[in-house]
């Protein structure tokens with residue numbers, strides 16, 4: 317067993333490395349002296365850490381900054397492709413695995429239709445798209461982040477239950493980590509989506525709720541700069557709250573869930589009923605944009621139903637910013653306004669006036685959120701309220717292959733060993 321004092325030294329070193337790394341990521345190009353000022357660490361400590369980061373090529377010197385009297389300082393930064401991320405969206409219709417850089421740009425992507433696969437076959441397809449994406453990576457890969465459907469225990473990387481895939485207690489994270497020999501993190505797709513907005517989005521505040529409305533409906537929460545899974549893993553699971561007792565049958569085998577009135581399948585069923593023939597998502601969008609009355613009515617009613625459900629969240633949490641994502645967001649501003657108006661109707665006036673609803677501007681929100689999950693957990697990067705670095709918590713690495721995580725000498729050394 318490791319000596320306690322030695323363990324403490326290692327923790328301190330790793331903590332300092334993460335703090336310096338996060339500061340250079342957020343503020344770079346930046347001088348060592350400024351990093352010391354921003355972190356409160358001594359200049360000697362910062363220089364030591366930066367040496368380690370340079371040696372592992374995670375950091376780069378990029379020339380001199382302006383002199384403030386003495387010698388012009390050397391600036392360091394984190395190149396956006398110092399490490400690559402594999403971001404995965406195990407979506408209801410398509411599985412996507414993408415190679416993503418450290419600033420959230422998608423460099424390569426592999427898509428595979430996934431609608432008709434479940435169980436073992438779905439797992440094999442998921443590993444196959446990841447394999448194909450990994451073969452396209454042109455630089456060292458940090459690991460894999462996965463946004464999975466259903467209930468996910470992110471701390472263990474286990475899919476507790478995903479009805480659409482017929483997965484129960486599937487140790488997805490450990491299976492993928494074993495297969496590729498890389499660190500793997502898994503989160504519910506909505507919790508991944510909120511991370512995409514929080515980490516790579518245009519504005520960053522301490523609290524944020526992202527609502528994903530598409531095949532299903534769910535919310536992801538960031539509270540005080542951290543994702544909030546709830547006491548277990550179910551925070552934000554609003555899709556199967558019953559809003560219309562006795563309403564349509566839901567895929568969860570009950571009647572009248574929010575998903576049966578406000579999701580994409582719900583509006584397609586309603587529109588098909590009205591028109592007397594099946595209608596596709598593309599056709600529904602086209603009719604909505606053309607102003608066809610049935611399409612308008614059905615879509616806006618779906619928006620109102622979603623908004624009414626979100627009104628409860630406004631009062632419960634008083635989070636000022638809601639971002640709406642998922643295929644329903646393709647109905648744009650009119651749908652958004654229906655959501656916002658219904659939420660405002662249901663919430664306390666003063667709170668409603670203090671809350672904004674906006675359409676997500678990030679495409680591939682689950683792929684990027686899964687990448688953000690990997691990046692923030694593995695490097696401790698950029699998950700700070702108000703954009704200011706603070707000591708990151710010790711990460712819970714999900715199934716780091718080789719089980720070497722607990723005995724590695726430090727972050728820089730571990731990164732140095734990257735392929």
Ligand SMILES: [Zn+2]
Pocket residue numbers: 555556557566567568569570573575
């Ligand atoms: Zn349901």
